[in-house]
Amino acid sequence: LFSCSAKILSKFASVSRRKFGSTSYKEYQRLVDGKRLNSIGEYIGQGNSFANNIIIKFENDSTSFKPIKLKKGNVHQGAENVELGILSVNASYNSCWVIDGQHRLFSYLKISDDDIDDTIHVSGLESISPEVEARMFLTINDKAKPVNKDLIWDLTGSLDPSTPEGIVSNAVKEFVKD
Numbered sequence: 001l002f003s004c005s006a007k008i009l010s011k012f013a014s015v016s017r018r019k020f021g022s023t024s025y026k027e028y029q030r031l032v033d034g035k036r037l038n039s040i041g042e043y044i045g046q047g048n049s050f051a052n053n054i055i056i057k058f059e060n061d062s063t064s065f066k067p068i069k070l071k072k073g074n075v076h077q078g079a080e081n082v083e084l085g086i087l088s089v090n091a092s093y094n095s096c097w098v099i100d101g102q103h104r105l106f107s108y109l110k111i112s113d114d115d116i117d118d119t120i121h122v123s124g125l126e127s128i129s130p131e132v133e134a135r136m137f138l139t140i141n142d143k144a145k146p147v148n149k150d151l152i153w154d155l156t157g158s159l160d161p162s163t164p165e166g167i168v169s170n171a172v173k174e175f176v177k178d
Contacts, residue, residue, distance in 0.1 A: 001053070002087050006108035006118040012091045013056060013105065015098050016133075029102060029137070036103050041110030044118075053123040054101035055140075057133050062095035063126065064088045087124075096124070099133055100140045 015029045067085040089095065098105060108118045128136075157169030 001121070001123055003119050003121050006054075006105055006120045008091070009054075009056075009096075009120070009122070010105055010109055012089075012093060013096050013098050014094045015102050029098070032102060032106060037107045037110055040103055040107035044107060044116060045111055045113060047116070049117065050104055050120065052101075053121045054105050055099040055123045055136070056096045056125070057099055057128055058089070058096045058124055058126045059094065060127060062090045062092075063124070097133065099125075099137050 015032075065083075065085050065087050067083050070084065105120065108120070111118070125133075153165070153169045154173070156163070156165045157173060160166040161170055
């Protein structure tokens with residue numbers, strides 16, 4: 001797990017795009033949706049960020065890790081197997097592959113304001129097969145349960161009451177209450 005600049009990571013992170021007629025699981029990502037990139041870019045441009053990670057796979061030998069030795073007693077309970085250190089990445093073409101989060105990652109390229117913090121959180125995996133990589137993508141994108149639309153409308157009324165959606169949400173709540 002690490003944090004880095006989205007704009008720098010996007011310079012060398014590759015995406016295994018599914019092509020028409022492909023029969024291999026090694027090409028599994030959908031095409032980037034430009035409207036979605038713009039929408040996420042606007043969200044980021046308003047000073048928002050993401051708490052969830054981008055998931056990438058590093059190609060073998062594209063990283064090195066130099067552990068930092070902690071003084072005895074500085075390890076927190078539950079973190080005995082956590083190693084802190086400096087991760088170095090060979091930032092060359094195809095040195096890593098985006099498994100999940102391509103729209104979040106590449107939406108930072110839509111931001112022209114250099115004052116916007118483009119720090120993202122990344123889960124980097126190494127030494128996994130293309131099959132495991134594709135199965136991970138499938139599980140994340142097919143097995144996740146969508147949030148109930150009633151909950152989304154209810155929360156929108158509470159969080160964004162002056163937006164058109166919030167006004168509708170709150171009007172419906174009042175109507176139902178009466």
